[in-house]
Amino acid sequence: MYAMTGKLVAQNGKRSELVEILKQAAMLVGEIPQCHLYLVNEDLANETHIWVYELWDGKAAHDASLGTEHVRSLISQARPLLASAPDGVELRAVGGHGMNFQ
DSSP states (O other): OEEEEEEEEBOTTOHHHHHHHHHHHHHHHTTSTTEEEEEEEEOSSOTTEEEEEEEESOHHHHHHHTTSHHHHHHHHHHGGGBSSOOEEEEEEOOOOSSSOOO
16 A cells, blocks of 8 residues: 655644645545545644645555646645645555555
8 A cells, every 4th residue: 555644834823724725635535435544633742733644555546636626726725835845755554453454
């Protein structure tokens, strides 16, 4: 399985607004059968940081989601709220609790 984790840094006072946009994105990609997880987290130690965890069947499914009109619209809404470029890593999920890994 293809996984991603990303850190987004919101402009001061804009984290809640950015979180709402990311939660909308989670609802959209949640309708895609190849998306198993899109989790939005507020960092307890830093009031501008947001962490997003994603789990997909594969990279192609993730990449295809970025091309949908609604997701692209949310990305456009989120960009002005960011204090810096998103930072993250691509991962291969190999096991754990909550998923059937094969």
